[in-house]
Amino acid sequence: METEEKNEEATLLKVEDLKMHFPVRGGVFLKQVAAVKAVDGVSLSIKKGETLGLVGESGCGKSTLGKALVRLLKPTAGRIDFMGQDITTMSQRRLRPLRQDFQMVFQDPAESLDSRMSVGEIISEPMVIQKMGNRAQRRARVAELLDRVGMPRTAAEKFSFEFSGGQRQRIGIARALAVNPDLLILDEPVSALDVSVQAQVLNLLLELQRDLGLSYLFIAHDLGVVKHMSDRVAVMYLGKLVEVAGAEEIYKDPRHAYTKALLSAIPVPDPTVERERVIVEGDVPSPIDPPAGSAFGHRMSHAKYEESVGMDLGLREIAPGHEVAWDPCCLSEEDFESLR
Amino acid sequence: MSEPLLELKNLVTSFRTDSGWVRAVDGVSFEIEHGKTVGLVGESGCGKTVTAMSIVDLLPKPSGNVLEGEILFKGHDLRKAKHKRMREVRGGEIGVIFQEPMAALNPVHRIGKQLVEAIRLHKKVSARRALEEAVEWLEKVGIPAPEKRVSEYPHQLSGGMRQRVMIAIALCCHPDLIIADEPTTALDVTVQAQILELLGAMRHETGTAVLMITHDLGVIAEQCDEVVVMYAGRIVERAPVKELFANPQHAYTKGLLGSIPRLDSERKSELQTIEGQVASIQEFTSGCRFCQRMERKGKWEHERPPYIELRPGHWVEACELCMEEEHGD
Ligand SMILES: Nc1ncnc2c1ncn2[C@@H]1O[C@H](COP(=O)(O)OP(=O)(O)O)[C@@H](O)[C@H]1O
Ligand SMILES: Nc1ncnc2c1ncn2[C@@H]1O[C@H](COP(=O)(O)OP(=O)(O)O)[C@@H](O)[C@H]1O
Ligand SMILES: [Mg+2]
Ligand SMILES: [Mg+2]
Numbered sequence: 001m002e003t004e005e006k007n008e009e010a011t012l013l014k015v016e017d018l019k020m021h022f023p024v025r026g027g028v029f030l031k032q033v034a035a036v037k038a039v040d041g042v043s044l045s046i047k048k049g050e051t052l053g054l055v056g057e058s059g060c061g062k063s064t065l066g067k068a069l070v071r072l073l074k075p076t077a078g079r080i081d082f083m084g085q086d087i088t089t090m091s092q093r094r095l096r097p098l099r100q101d102f103q104m105v106f107q108d109p110a111e112s113l114d115s116r117m118s119v120g121e122i123i124s125e126p127m128v129i130q131k132m133g134n135r136a137q138r139r140a141r142v143a144e145l146l147d148r149v150g151m152p153r154t155a156a157e158k159f160s161f162e163f164s165g166g167q168r169q170r171i172g173i174a175r176a177l178a179v180n181p182d183l184l185i186l187d188e189p190v191s192a193l194d195v196s197v198q199a200q201v202l203n204l205l206l207e208l209q210r211d212l213g214l215s216y217l218f219i220a221h222d223l224g225v226v227k228h229m230s231d232r233v234a235v236m237y238l239g240k241l242v243e244v245a246g247a248e249e250i251y252k253d254p255r256h257a258y259t260k261a262l263l264s265a266i267p268v269p270d271p272t273v274e275r276e277r278v279i280v281e282g283d284v285p286s287p288i289d290p291p292a293g294s295a296f297g298h299r300m301s302h303a304k305y306e307e308s309v310g311m312d313l314g315l316r317e318i319a320p321g322h323e324v325a326w327d328p329c330c331l332s333e334e335d336f337e338s339l340r
Numbered sequence: 341m342s343e344p345l346l347e348l349k350n351l352v353t354s355f356r357t358d359s360g361w362v363r364a365v366d367g368v369s370f371e372i373e374h375g376k377t378v379g380l381v382g383e384s385g386c387g388k389t390v391t392a393m394s395i396v397d398l399l400p401k402p403s404g405n406v407l408e409g410e411i412l413f414k415g416h417d418l419r420k421a422k423h424k425r426m427r428e429v430r431g432g433e434i435g436v437i438f439q440e441p442m443a444a445l446n447p448v449h450r451i452g453k454q455l456v457e458a459i460r461l462h463k464k465v466s467a468r469r470a471l472e473e474a475v476e477w478l479e480k481v482g483i484p485a486p487e488k489r490v491s492e493y494p495h496q497l498s499g500g501m502r503q504r505v506m507i508a509i510a511l512c513c514h515p516d517l518i519i520a521d522e523p524t525t526a527l528d529v530t531v532q533a534q535i536l537e538l539l540g541a542m543r544h545e546t547g548t549a550v551l552m553i554t555h556d557l558g559v560i561a562e563q564c565d566e567v568v569v570m571y572a573g574r575i576v577e578r579a580p581v582k583e584l585f586a587n588p589q590h591a592y593t594k595g596l597l598g599s600i601p602r603l604d605s606e607r608k609s610e611l612q613t614i615e616g617q618v619a620s621i622q623e624f625t626s627g628c629r630f631c632q633r634m635e636r637k638g639k640w641e642h643e644r645p646p647y648i649e650l651r652p653g654h655w656v657e658a659c660e661l662c663m664e665e666e667h668g669d
Contacts, residue, residue, distance in 0.1 A: 057528035164617065194383040194555065199599035199611040206608055221528065224558075228601030228608065247607055265533035267558030269600055271581045279537055280530045281482075 012183055012215050013046040013069065013102075018078035020061070020068045024288060037287045038064040040239035041078070043315065046183065051209065051216040053230030053247065055223060055262070057284045061239045062219045066185040069217065070102045071095055083182075100130055103176035105169075107188035112172060113160040120156030123175045130179050145174040149204060166197035173204065183215045190225065202229060223266045227251055232321070235259045238295040239287050241315060242330065245322040255318055257330035258296045297329025304328040343415050344371035345517055345549050346395070352408035353387075353394045362621045364390040366573040367409070367644075372517065377543065377550040379560040379581070381596070382570035383618065388553045391570075392519050395551075396430050414516075432462040435510030435548075439522035441502035444509075445494040451478070451505055452490035455512060462513040477508040481538055500531035507535065511542055521553045536563060557600055561585060566653070569593050572618055572629040575647075576662070579654040589650060591662040592630050628659040636661060 020039035023032040038061040046052045054062050067073045069080060071087055080088045082102065087095060103126070106112035113122055123145055124138045133141065143153045149170040160168050169189060176184055186205070190198040202225065208214055220226045226233060227247050234244045235258065243256040254260045264278045280299065285291070291298035293309035302308075307328050315323040316339045324331065326339050353365040365387045372378045380388050393399045394406050397418065411418040418429065430436070438444045446454055455474035456467060465473070471490070478486035481504040494502055503523065510518055520539070524532035536559065543550060552563055560567055560581065567584045569577045569592065577590040588594045598612030616633040619625070625632045628640040638661040645659040656663065 057530060195557070196383065196595060196599045196614040199601075199613045202601070203610050203613060206610065223529070224601045224603055227603060228605065228611070230607075251603060261530060265529040266603075267532075267536070267556060267562045269557040269561045269585070269597075269602060271561040271585050273561075277533060277537070279534055281534075284528060284530075 010047045011045050012048050012050075012083060013044075013217075014081040015045065015069065016043050016079045016081075018042045018065070018068060018080065019076045020064050020073055021076045034288050037239050037290055039068060039075075040287075040290070041314070042236075042239075042241055044234055044241065044244065046215050046217060048182070048215055049209070049213045050232070051218050051230045053226035053233040054217060054219045054236060055221060055226050055233060056236035057221065057262075059284055059287070060236045061287065062236055063187050065236070066104060066187050066217060066219055070099075070104050070185055072104065096130070099126075100179040101181050102183040102185065103179065103181040104185040104187065105172050105176045105189050107191050113168060113175075115159060115161050117159075118156065119158055119160055119163075119171055122160060122171060123156070123178055126175060126179045132179060141178065142174075145177055148177065148208070149174045150200075164197070165193050166201060169193065169201050170204065173201075173208075177208070177212075181214070183217070185217045185219070187219045188221070189218075191220065191222070198225070205229070223251075223263065224269075235262065238285055238290055240295070240313070240325070241323075242296070242325045242327070243323065244315065245319075245324075249319075249322055253322075255322070255324045255331060255335055256296075256327070257300070294327045294329040297327065300329065302329035342374075344412075345374045345414065346372040346551075347412040348391075348395070348409065349412065350409040351391065351394060351406065351411065353390050353399065353404065353406050355405075356403045359622055363407075363624070364404075364573055364621065365394060366624070368570070368573075368575055369409075370568050370575065370578055372549050372551060374516070375543075375547045375549055376565045377552055377563055379564035379567045380551060380553045380570060381555060381557065381560055381567060383555065385618065385621075386570045387573045388570060389521055392436075392521050392551065392553060396434055396436055396519065397426050398430075398436070428462070431458060431510075431515075432513045433516050435513065435515035435518045437503075437506055437510050437518065437520040437523045439525050441499070441506040442494065444506050445502060447494055450491050450493055451497070455490070455505075455509055458509045459512050473512070474508075477512050478505070481505070481508045481511075482534060483508075500527055500534070503527060503531075503535060504538070507538065511546075511548075514546055515548060517549045517551065519551045519553070522555070523552075524559065525554070525556070532559075539563075557597065569596070572624055572633075573621070574629065574657065575655075576630065576657045577655065579651075583651065583654050587654075589654075589656045589663055590630070591634075591664075628657070628662060630662050631659060634661075 018039055019041055021035040021037050024034040024036060026033040042065060056062055068075050075088055120142050123142045127133060127138050142156050146153050146155055151170050160171055190201050218229050230247045233247050233250045234241050237258050243259045254263055261278045261280045285299060293305055294313060297305045297308050313325045313327045316326045318324050318335060318339060328336055349369050351365055351368045354361045354363050368391055382388055395411055406419060452471055452474050455477060456470040459470045459473050475486045475490050478489055483489050483501060483504055524535050554560060564581050567579060567581050568575055571592045577593045588597055595614035601611060619632050626644060627642045628645050631638055640659045645657050647655050648658040649655050
């Protein structure tokens with residue numbers, strides 16, 4: 001009983017069967033002719049102080065999922081519980097006080113920071129929106145945040161374009177931290193940076209998590225980076241999660257064919273390693289009109305594709321804390337049968 | 341030893357900018373042997389692309405100029421080559437693959453036409469025969485339904501497909517050297533894996549040498565025989581790939597290798613970083629540029645450090661401060 005209560009408390013974010021479809025309009029009357037099923041039934045949870053890594057190829061729906069979680073988008077279906085409150089369809093007005101608790105950091109700092117605002121204004125904007133403190137208090141907080149992310153206090157008076165990519169990403173992080181959030185959605189925060197700068201930003205994020213007990217959803221396509229940063233990793237393919245497991249486990253013992261292909265595709269920075277590579281033919285498919293059955297089975301023209309049509313390919317637990325899509329095309333026969 | 345396929349000797353390339361001339365490439369020398377793959381790494385802005393563009397005479401004119409040095413290709417200096425000869429070399433003997441295929445493909449011409457042109461530029465065949473060859477090439481680079489694709493326009497293809505078309509164009513004249521400038525940076529890992537596999541197979545088949553420009557040390561480790569590390573317009577270290585990863589000598593190389601999270605490193609541990617920032621190109625010192633970043637003064641504060649060959653093929657810019665063993669933890 002008591003432990004159950006604790007668990008409840010520890011879960012910060014819980015998402016069930018979340019869908020985010022965008023209408024595709026056409027014809028003279030711009031009627032909806034199709035839908036982009038960017039996120040198509042995702043369930044996940046993030047505990048307090050935890051980092052959930054989210055990987056997958058471009059267009060698979062990672063950013064859309066991130067934006068829907070912090071309600072920058074209104075989900076088509078499903079449920080999002082944040083600290084026990086259902087925020088799925090909450091109005092923006094009622095959401096506002098909650099927004100303090102979750103913030104998003106974007107990939108391209110140049111695009112996400114307003115070039116007409118000073119760095120100080122950029123960082124204090126979320127506080128203004130939240131009506132936190134007076135001018136002097138906010139200014140003091142900006143100075144404190146700049147210290148925190150390793151930037152000189154004089155930066156507050158400058159414009160973001162006067163800084164390098166790595167520094168701009170620090171500014172983006174300072175802004176996200178301004179309102180003391182519990183959860184940060186980090187959408188490819190280091191993808192645009194050179195490796196040595198990337199390491200500085202990753203170290204900063206790790207330090208902030210240790211000091212402030214933050215939870216992260218860490219979205220990236222560099223699997224080495226994701227493993228380094230995450231406690232658990234979720235693999236996404238065409239709007240759906242296909243595997244979720246502990247960070248060590250998923251790299252050591254991937255069960256889903258797509259996870260295996262993805263892992264074997266990363267070039268390893270060690271010239272003494274010789275590896276067998278699984279080459280996936282074809283391209284990432286389009287989320288408009290996705291295949292009815294196993295999406296990855298379809299890409300591989302798998303013999304069991306027909307069998308997968310009409311099946312519920314949702315996640316099932318194959319080992320403690322290790323979930324995988326129950327998909328005849330993408331699991332070994334043994335794994336598939338063991339989950340029946 | 342036979343003469344190398346390509347030999348850069350003290351290449352200097354400058355740009356005229358609003359604030360005067362800047363030396364983007366400042367005395368770069370290395371060789372590429374027949375059939376070998378040489379990786380060129382370094383942070384953005386260090387001069388990788390400018391080095392490549394200098395070789396094939398594709399610098400933006402009139403602002404960009406090769407000021408000094410020799411570019412010996414099969415023993416002849418390309419700097420002295422006539423325009424006509426240069427056109428033969430480019431696309432015929434040296435194929436170029438860029439990061440962004442749309443920049444290299446002509447948007448108003450069908451894929452087939454562009455391939456046919458490339459094929460006929462360097463080989464006397466009929467238009468019909470060239471079109472047949474174009475289809476064969478599309479098939480070789482893994483494009484499904486090549487007979488159909490050959491009559492499509494670049495914008496009708498996905499990024500990965502366009503990259504493959506560009507590779508087909510670069511390969512179709514059986515070049516002796518391919519210059520690939522971040523050929524997979526814009527692609528997803530599974531598509532990157534396909535492209536690298538393809539390049540590898542072609543290399544194996546035709547014995548083409550490759551200059552592989554990338555910032556991905558994984559790609560370097562997997563694809564290259566030799567590595568050239570650039571920092572701020574100069575080479576700081578050069579070695580056979582295994583030697584470089586096992587035994588890096590320059591502080592910059594060590595920093596670069598230490599800052600990437602590895603699949604076997606401890607999760608959530610602090611990554612090594614490189615202090616400071618690259619100086620802006622206008623402020624580059626004539627002395628050791630990594631010391632400039634570290635804000636330290638040593639013997640090579642004002643004068644360029646010499647290169648020494650530590651082991652066969654392993655060269656390092658010999659600044660004592662940059663080659664010191666780090667002590668402490
Ligand atoms: N506002 C939108 N309207 C229509 N389609 C969208 C919109 N946002 C994203 N998409 C589509 O949804 C899919 C997922 O996109 P995204 O979430 O950005 O993927 P990722 O971040 O994994 O690269 C893509 O096909 C994209 O084109
Ligand atoms: N057209 C240009 N005009 C002026 N400077 C340039 C131009 N192209 C490149 N540079 C400068 O040359 C340096 C090296 O650039 P580049 O070779 O593109 O770097 P990278 O290693 O990222 O490929 C950079 O400092 C850049 O500012
Ligand atoms: Mg995205
Ligand atoms: Mg470049």
